Amino acid sequence: MAMYSRLPGSVALITLQNPPVNALSAAVRQGIVDTVQRALKDPKVTSVVICGQNGKFCGGADIREFAGPMLGPPLVPMIHAIEAVDKPVAAAIEGVALGGGLELALGCHYRIAHSKALLGLPEVTLGLLPGAGGSQRLPRLIGLTAALDLITTGRHISAAEALKLGILDQVTDNNVVDQAVEFVRRVAGQPLDSRRLSTLPCPCPPDVDSLLDKAMVKVRQRSRGALAPVACVQALMAAASLPYTQGMEKERDLLTTLFNSGQARALQYAFFSQRVVGKWSLPSGASWDNSAARTISKAAVIGLGTMGRGIVVALALTGISVVAVETQEKQLAEASQAVPAMLQREAGRRSLATPPGVISFSSNLQDVSEVELVIEAVFEDMSLKLQVFRHLTSVCRPGTLLCSNTSGLDIDQLAAVTQSPGLVVGMHFFAPAHVMKLLEVVYGPRSSPEAVATAMQLGKRMGKVSVAVGNCPGFVGNRMLKPYLEQANFLLEEGATPQQVDEALEEFGFPMGVFRMSDLSGLDVGWRIRKEAGLTGPGVESTRTRQGRRYSPLPDQVCEAGRLGQKTGRGWYQYDGPGGRVARSDPWVHIFLEAYRAEHGLVARSIAPEEILERCLYALINEGFNILQDAMAAGPEDIDAIYVFGYGWPRHHGGPMFHAGQVGLGRILERLQHHHHNHPDVPHLKPSTLLRRLVAVGSPPVQTWREFINKERVHSQL
Numbered sequence: 001m002a003m004y005s006r007l008p009g010s011v012a013l014i015t016l017q018n019p020p021v022n023a024l025s026a027a028v029r030q031g032i033v034d035t036v037q038r039a040l041k042d043p044k045v046t047s048v049v050i051c052g053q054n055g056k057f058c059g060g061a062d063i064r065e066f067a068g069p070m071l072g073p074p075l076v077p078m079i080h081a082i083e084a085v086d087k088p089v090a091a092a093i094e095g096v097a098l099g100g101g102l103e104l105a106l107g108c109h110y111r112i113a114h115s116k117a118l119l120g121l122p123e124v125t126l127g128l129l130p131g132a133g134g135s136q137r138l139p140r141l142i143g144l145t146a147a148l149d150l151i152t153t154g155r156h157i158s159a160a161e162a163l164k165l166g167i168l169d170q171v172t173d174n175n176v177v178d179q180a181v182e183f184v185r186r187v188a189g190q191p192l193d194s195r196r197l198s199t200l201p202c203p204c205p206p207d208v209d210s211l212l213d214k215a216m217v218k219v220r221q222r223s224r225g226a227l228a229p230v231a232c233v234q235a236l237m238a239a240a241s242l243p244y245t246q247g248m249e250k251e252r253d254l255l256t257t258l259f260n261s262g263q264a265r266a267l268q269y270a271f272f273s274q275r276v277v278g279k280w281s282l283p284s285g286a287s288w289d290n291s292a293a294r295t296i297s298k299a300a301v302i303g304l305g306t307m308g309r310g311i312v313v314a315l316a317l318t319g320i321s322v323v324a325v326e327t328q329e330k331q332l333a334e335a336s337q338a339v340p341a342m343l344q345r346e347a348g349r350r351s352l353a354t355p356p357g358v359i360s361f362s363s364n365l366q367d368v369s370e371v372e373l374v375i376e377a378v379f380e381d382m383s384l385k386l387q388v389f390r391h392l393t394s395v396c397r398p399g400t401l402l403c404s405n406t407s408g409l410d411i412d413q414l415a416a417v418t419q420s421p422g423l424v425v426g427m428h429f430f431a432p433a434h435v436m437k438l439l440e441v442v443y444g445p446r447s448s449p450e451a452v453a454t455a456m457q458l459g460k461r462m463g464k465v466s467v468a469v470g471n472c473p474g475f476v477g478n479r480m481l482k483p484y485l486e487q488a489n490f491l492l493e494e495g496a497t498p499q500q501v502d503e504a505l506e507e508f509g510f511p512m513g514v515f516r517m518s519d520l521s522g523l524d525v526g527w528r529i530r531k532e533a534g535l536t537g538p539g540v541e542s543t544r545t546r547q548g549r550r551y552s553p554l555p556d557q558v559c560e561a562g563r564l565g566q567k568t569g570r571g572w573y574q575y576d577g578p579g580g581r582v583a584r585s586d587p588w589v590h591i592f593l594e595a596y597r598a599e600h601g602l603v604a605r606s607i608a609p610e611e612i613l614e615r616c617l618y619a620l621i622n623e624g625f626n627i628l629q630d631a632m633a634a635g636p637e638d639i640d641a642i643y644v645f646g647y648g649w650p651r652h653h654g655g656p657m658f659h660a661g662q663v664g665l666g667r668i669l670e671r672l673q674h675h676h677h678n679h680p681d682v683p684h685l686k687p688s689t690l691l692r693r694l695v696a697v698g699s700p701p702v703q704t705w706r707e708f709i710n711k712e713r714v715h716s717q718l
């Protein structure tokens with residue numbers, strides 16, 4: 001797990017060996033301890049280089065080991081022992097040096113990296129802090145201000161940035177091990193005291209207290225309720241004010257608290273969920289490892305509204321040539337101005353010198369005839385989409401993949417009007433499409449494995465977390481959103497205000513509560529969908545029961561008053577004019593709610609934040625169980641990834657299904673039963689069969705549900 005070799009010229013080379021990322025498992029740590037000892041004892045060795053095999057230095061501690069008892073030599077003394085060696089030790093960094101990997105490198109006396117290497121301390125994203133001395137050594141090396149940035153964000157930095165910050169001693173485009181060997185030969189015999197970071201003072205700016213206070217405020221605002229960012233700032237406070245040994249004690253105490261927290265478990269689950277969903281499988285048996293994806297080099301986007309423009313940019317950024325089609329001249333003219341500017345901005349944000357893809361604009365649908373894949377992004381209207389698909393199937397060459405960016409319409413219906421229904425899939429992007437990480441890839445009953453594989457791979461190329469989902473109204477994300485929104489409206493009827501509902505959800509960790517979010521997206525979106533579903537509109541009676549179930553006409557009435565959200569400057573809140581961003585409580589809404597309750601004979605009651613959370617979140621979670629039961633998502637990880645990456649579910653709560661497991665399935669079932677008893681006309685509160693089955697078998701951990709569901713399905717229990 002760590003190979004020792006003696007190179008000519010008295011250099012010992014230690015190579016970490018633990019594919020795929022040389023994580024510091026117990027065996028690797030033992031290997032390092034043994035090989036460092038060997039190098040120390042060998043009088044012929046004058047210097048040491050540590051590197052990783054297969055072009056990767058080290059991806060950090062082995063996250064899989066966190067679930068069990070920690071065996072093998074601990075990291076902290078291992079790194080101290082390296083720092084104390086009296087022969088120069090250099091880290092030769094290729095690929096990645098992340099987390100414990102960078103902490104190991106910080107324990108070495110010198111760090112040499114390849115120009116393409118990435119470095120960082122991403123522990124905060126796993127609910128931890130750099131607990132192998134990183135929180136104390138890094139600020140001593142690069143100063144408190146820069147260390148605060150790197151440790152509280154967990155961002156990966158390039159070798160060039162690391163060199164500028166002073167983390168690296170040298171960056172090379174050549175073989176990094178050769179360079180490191182040459183380097184240590186050169187410095188052999190020089191004093192090492194100043195290279196032992198633990199012995200250095202921590203460079204701090206004069207206004208250190210104010211810097212740390214501001215950092216604390218910032219992390220609390222950025223990730224409300226998250227423990228790890230706060231602990232990172234506390235560890236850096238210790239680095240700034242205490243001797244190294246005491247700083248290390250503080251680091252250890254903070255790490256122990258975090259390590260045992262539910263948040264660390266949730267964030268580590270989220271890390272693995274993201275990877276699990278990439279290994280997609282469909283009920284048909286088609287999966288990522290038995291379905292070939294096509295490589296797309298030329299694509300078209302139809303419809304250049306907000307979504308279409310974002311999709312064009314996302315495709316172009318991957319180097320794909322895009323034909324961007326809009327039949328309305330005014331919209332086309334606007335888009336051909338806006339899209340290149342968006343592309344430049346996004347390329348800049350991603351540090352790309354020039355956007356790699358080429359975009360051509362057209363008002364003629366015939367111009368898509370030569371592309372390999374089309375993404376339709378026209379208005380969310382089935383008859384319009386059908387018209388576009390009929391047209392596409394006649395103009396595109398045979399074999400072209402036809403995708404729809406619908407947010408919930410029937411993919412199969414679209415496929416049915418084409419000549420090759422197997423080549424039709426949904427690609428549901430989230431606004432802004434070039435920024436948001438989530439992509440739902442929707443397979444219909446006739447979608448071919450090749451079409452699904454191609455869309456999944458294209459999503460990955462665009463840097464998205466692509467999740468394969470089944471074809472049902474709203475797919476996964478929006479299907480679960482429906483009961484959540486419904487409960488929020490019912491809570492207003494019963495006495496809550498939009499602020500109270502939003503505050504409870506924001507306190508839980510959502511960046512925006514449901515009403516602020518609806519104002520941002522535009523209230524007319526849902527209004528149109530409800531009209532199409534015959535739930536509201538001319539001729540529909542204004543009652544609180546529609547289509548046999550409880551219905552709240554509140555959002556329809558807000559729209560009827562011309563309040564469509566931020567775009568009209570009024571919605572559930574008021575804003576400083578159309579397009580305003582800052583939501584303020586609006587007396588109109590309170591008067592309106594009172595009048596509404598009076599009209600329907602409702603008596604407002606005081607509603608506690610706990611009830612708001614239970615009603616909104618448990619209704620959403622319950623629908624998640626229904627989705628699993630209907631096989632519209634392959635496993636809970638798929639649902640959780642969708643909610644974390646597309647709907648602002650706080651990552652430190654893992655995702656709705658993980659959260660259900662943490663709350664306790666028995667408790668979720670009991671509260672749903674309670675609320676359903678109080679609201680028997682709300683079917684979404686009726687506990688799902690799958691939830692009942694899981695509770696009946698003792699509420700197994702979320703990681704085992706996928707297998708349980710598959711077995712239950714075989715035995716027709718679901």
Ligand SMILES: CCCCCC/C=C/CC(=O)SCCNC(=O)CCNC(=O)[C@H](O)C(C)(C)COP(=O)(O)OP(=O)(O)OC[C@H]1O[C@@H](n2cnc3c(N)ncnc32)[C@H](O)[C@@H]1OP(=O)(O)O
Pocket residue numbers: 020021023059060061062063064070075096098099100101122123126128129130131132259272275276
């Ligand atoms: C008292 C307890 C003491 C604990 C001490 C606490 C200190 C902790 C310090 C740490 O080091 S925490 C870990 C910090 N490291 C990271 O966060 C890095 C995580 N990994 C990544 O960001 C990426 O994987 C990567 C290294 C940038 C590589 O990305 P790439 O896209 O190339 O591949 P992936 O698909 O992401 O990964 C491939 C494969 O490897 C698995 N994996 C990656 N990193 C780790 C790891 N650190 N431990 C275990 N496994 C890891 C990943 O799950 C994939 O596996 P799969 O089976 O193929 O899905």
